[in-house]
Amino acid sequence: xxxxxxxxxxxxxxxxxxxxxxxxxxxxxxxxxxxxxxxxxxxxxxxxxxxxxxxxxxxxxxxxxxxxxxxxxxxxxxxxxxxxxxxxxxxxxxxxxxxxxxxxxxxxxxxxxxxxxxxxxxxxxxxxxxxxxxxxxxxxxxxxxxxxxxxxxxxxxxxxxxxxxxxxxxxxxxxxxxxxxxxxxxxxxxxxxxxxxxxxxxxxxxxxxxxxxxxxxxxxxxxxxxxxxxxxxxxxxxxxxxxxxxxxxxxxxxxxxxxxxxxxxxxxxxxxxxxxxxx
Amino acid sequence: xxxxxxxxxxxxxxxxxxxxxxxxxxxxxxxxxxxxxxxxxxxxxxxxxxxxxxxxxxxxxxxxxxxxxxxxxxxxxxxxxxxxxxxxxxxxxxxxxxxxxxxxxxxxxxxxxx
Numbered sequence: 001x002x003x004x005x006x007x008x009x010x011x012x013x014x015x016x017x018x019x020x021x022x023x024x025x026x027x028x029x030x031x032x033x034x035x036x037x038x039x040x041x042x043x044x045x046x047x048x049x050x051x052x053x054x055x056x057x058x059x060x061x062x063x064x065x066x067x068x069x070x071x072x073x074x075x076x077x078x079x080x081x082x083x084x085x086x087x088x089x090x091x092x093x094x095x096x097x098x099x100x101x102x103x104x105x106x107x108x109x110x111x112x113x114x115x116x117x118x119x120x121x122x123x124x125x126x127x128x129x130x131x132x133x134x135x136x137x138x139x140x141x142x143x144x145x146x147x148x149x150x151x152x153x154x155x156x157x158x159x160x161x162x163x164x165x166x167x168x169x170x171x172x173x174x175x176x177x178x179x180x181x182x183x184x185x186x187x188x189x190x191x192x193x194x195x196x197x198x199x200x201x202x203x204x205x206x207x208x209x210x211x212x213x214x215x216x217x218x219x220x221x222x223x224x225x226x227x228x229x230x231x232x233x234x235x236x237x238x239x240x241x242x243x244x245x246x247x248x249x250x251x252x253x254x255x256x257x258x259x260x261x262x263x264x265x266x267x268x269x270x271x272x273x274x275x276x277x278x279x
Numbered sequence: 280x281x282x283x284x285x286x287x288x289x290x291x292x293x294x295x296x297x298x299x300x301x302x303x304x305x306x307x308x309x310x311x312x313x314x315x316x317x318x319x320x321x322x323x324x325x326x327x328x329x330x331x332x333x334x335x336x337x338x339x340x341x342x343x344x345x346x347x348x349x350x351x352x353x354x355x356x357x358x359x360x361x362x363x364x365x366x367x368x369x370x371x372x373x374x375x376x377x378x379x380x381x382x383x384x385x386x387x388x389x390x391x392x393x
Contacts, residue, residue: 049308056378057339060353060369064390082388091393150391157393 080153088140101215102133102252133253281359293349304339305331338383342374
């Protein structure tokens, strides 16, 4: 099978060239030991496929295959989608699990204080964190856990179904009572961005903006050196998540609205003037 | 990242057609599809094969040079070296003369009904 590189080196003298010509005829023609004197052909300019000028890259939405439900209940349908690296699994329920808010639990003790559902999920072996957001429940396993998700996913799915069927609360009332207003959350998060996060990543030409807060779900955008950066996931999770949750433990899902594949040259994308310290 | 030997693509065009030959970009180089069938007129379906034979650091479907292209749905089947092929379907998307579509997506994790 020809590689795209072979197309790079095809010549203009061979229109419609599809692969390297290794035929005997070609060899004879160019063999200096052949009886007839070899006359080199006029040197052809190497064909070069068009270098595509960079454009914005649109990320498509991948459609999930429809699968038949094998679960016991026909009312509550739960689809479990394992992540590409097998570190997490999203359980998509055909109804809202937690409407208006989201909740993140990184330990069993916090889950037991705030969410009867999350507390049950922590009882499943190897569960390390639980994020409840809208109709989705995202579960991660410990970093040293490997292997298939099927058995773990079945156990988690059974807990979610049983909990919802029983009509038990997903969160305790105290979770909502202690919830700061969106304005208060914005104020705290903007402060930590201005004072801690952005100064620390400015040296890499990056910046993070707070787009909006809905309930306690936070939407951010990464700019400059962050955009397109392979390390940005680590930057986001380790740095921003920790910083946000330290100043506002009630923060639920933190969603990155940055399209990391977009930008004509993301690594060197200019920051907005108001964020450019050198401006 | 596996070496992507070949991919087969099926594109259903929506309302606004593509009035030029569809192309794809592999690692910065724009190439034409092979084994092309069908068309990119309004409501038409275009099928073709691409043979990158390379590691797809970037694999893009080119947006139009002029105008806007409404894509109703895309089905892409990938043939990585030494692995089983897999198929993904992408939802509707609109491309213009400033945008390309990311076609490279590694094999997704498994899906279970639980």
